[in-house]
Amino acid sequence: MILDLDIGNTLSKWRLKDAESSEIRSRGAVWTREEWRPGADIPDLDVVEAVRISSVARAAVLEETVALLRRRVRHVHVAHSTHEALGVVNGYEEPGRLGVDRWMGALAGYQLAGGCCAVDCGSAITIDFVLPGGQHLGGFIIPGLRLMKESLKLGTRNVAIDPESEADELLEPGRRTVDAVNHGIYMAAVSAINRIYSEVCDQEGVALPMLLTGGDARVVSRGVQVPHAVWPDMVYGGLEACFPMTFAERAGKMSGAPRVPEPVALEKIRAALAFSMLL
Numbered sequence: 001m002i003l004d005l006d007i008g009n010t011l012s013k014w015r016l017k018d019a020e021s022s023e024i025r026s027r028g029a030v031w032t033r034e035e036w037r038p039g040a041d042i043p044d045l046d047v048v049e050a051v052r053i054s055s056v057a058r059a060a061v062l063e064e065t066v067a068l069l070r071r072r073v074r075h076v077h078v079a080h081s082t083h084e085a086l087g088v089v090n091g092y093e094e095p096g097r098l099g100v101d102r103w104m105g106a107l108a109g110y111q112l113a114g115g116c117c118a119v120d121c122g123s124a125i126t127i128d129f130v131l132p133g134g135q136h137l138g139g140f141i142i143p144g145l146r147l148m149k150e151s152l153k154l155g156t157r158n159v160a161i162d163p164e165s166e167a168d169e170l171l172e173p174g175r176r177t178v179d180a181v182n183h184g185i186y187m188a189a190v191s192a193i194n195r196i197y198s199e200v201c202d203q204e205g206v207a208l209p210m211l212l213t214g215g216d217a218r219v220v221s222r223g224v225q226v227p228h229a230v231w232p233d234m235v236y237g238g239l240e241a242c243f244p245m246t247f248a249e250r251a252g253k254m255s256g257a258p259r260v261p262e263p264v265a266l267e268k269i270r271a272a273l274a275f276s277m278l279l
C-alpha cells in the first residue's frame with residue numbers, strides 16, 4: 001500500500017492506495033497537531049511500503065512525522081516547492097516559499113488541464129494560475145471561511161458554513177447575526193474568486209479552466225459562476241505526478257481527476273468584468 005499524506009494547517013488528510021491496482025482502499029483525516037503519532041485514526045503502517053507527503057505545517061511537525069515514518073516504512077517521499085517541475089515554472093521570486101500544497105495543486109492542474117486556475121479552499125483560500133505554456137504566475141491568498149468567521153470573534157456554533165444551505169440562501173442579506181456572518185464571508189470568498197479569475201484571464205488574454213479543492217470546495221463551488229470542476233484529491237494528484245509508483249500513475253493518470261471544465265470564451269469573461277465595473 002501507498003500512504004499519501006496531505007498535512008494542512010487544520011487537518012491532516014491521509015489515504016491508502018493499492019500499489020497494484022491503483023484503487024483507493026481507505027481515507028481519513030485527523031487534526032493537525034503539535035504531536036503527531038499513529039493512533040486509532042492513523043492507518044496501520046505494517047501494510048505501507050511507501051509514503052508521499054505534502055505538508056504546510058510547522059517544520060517540527062513534518063520532521064517528527066518523517067522520523068516516525070522512516071522507522072517503519074522503507075520509502076518516504078517529501079514534496080518540496082521547486083523552481084521547475086513537470087513542465088511548470090514556479091512564479092515565486094523564492095520558489096521554495098510557495099506553499100507546497102499550492103505547488104502540488106498547480107502541478108496536478110497543469111498535468112490534467114494544461115493552463116489552469118487552481119483554487120484550494122482550506123484554512124486559507126489560495127488561487128493560483130498556470131498559463132498553457134507552464135508558467136505559474138503566482139497567486140492570491142485570503143483567509144478561509146472558518147478563519148474569516150473566527151476573525152470576527154463571534155463564536156458561532158458551526159465550524160463550517162452549513163453544507164446543506166443552498167447558495168441562493170447564502171447570497172441573501174442575513175437577518176440574524178449568524179446568517180449575516182455566514183452570508184458575508186461566503187460572499188467575500190466567492191466574489192473574490194470570481195473577480196480574481198476574471199481579472200487574471202483578462203490580463204493574460206486566456207480563458208483558463210478552473211479546479212477547486214480543499215475542505216470547503218463543495219460549499220464554495222455553489223457560488224462560483226465560473227465553469228469549474230471540484231477535485232478533492234488535487235493535492236494528492238500532485239504527489240502522484242511527482243512520485244509516480246503505480247502502473248496508472250506512471251502512465252500519467254491521477255486518481256479521481258475530473259473531466260476538464262470547458263472555460264467560457266475570453267470575450268464573455270471580459271464583457272462580464274466590464275459590466276461588473278460599471279455597477
Ligand SMILES: Nc1ncnc2c1ncn2[C@@H]1O[C@H](COP(=O)(O)OP(=O)(O)O)[C@@H](O)[C@H]1O
Pocket residue numbers: 007008009010011012121122123124144145146147159160161213214215216
Ligand atoms: N468535518 C470538518 N472538519 C473540519 N473542517 C471542515 C470540515 N468540513 C469542512 N471543513 C472546512 O474545511 C477546512 C479545512 O479544509 P482543509 O482543506 O483540510 O484545510 P487545510 O488543508 O488548511 O488543513 C476548515 O477550515 C473548515 O472550514
Ligand SMILES: CC(C)(COP(=O)(O)O)[C@@H](O)C(=O)NCCC(=O)O
Pocket residue numbers: 008009010056097098099100101102120121122123124125126141144
Ligand atoms: C497559504 C497556505 C497557508 C495555505 O495552507 P492551507 O490552507 O492548505 O492549510 C500554505 O500554502 C502556506 O503556508 N503557504 C506558504 C506561503 C505562500 O504560499 O506564499
Ligand SMILES: [K+]
Pocket residue numbers: 120121122123124125126214
Ligand atoms: K488552502
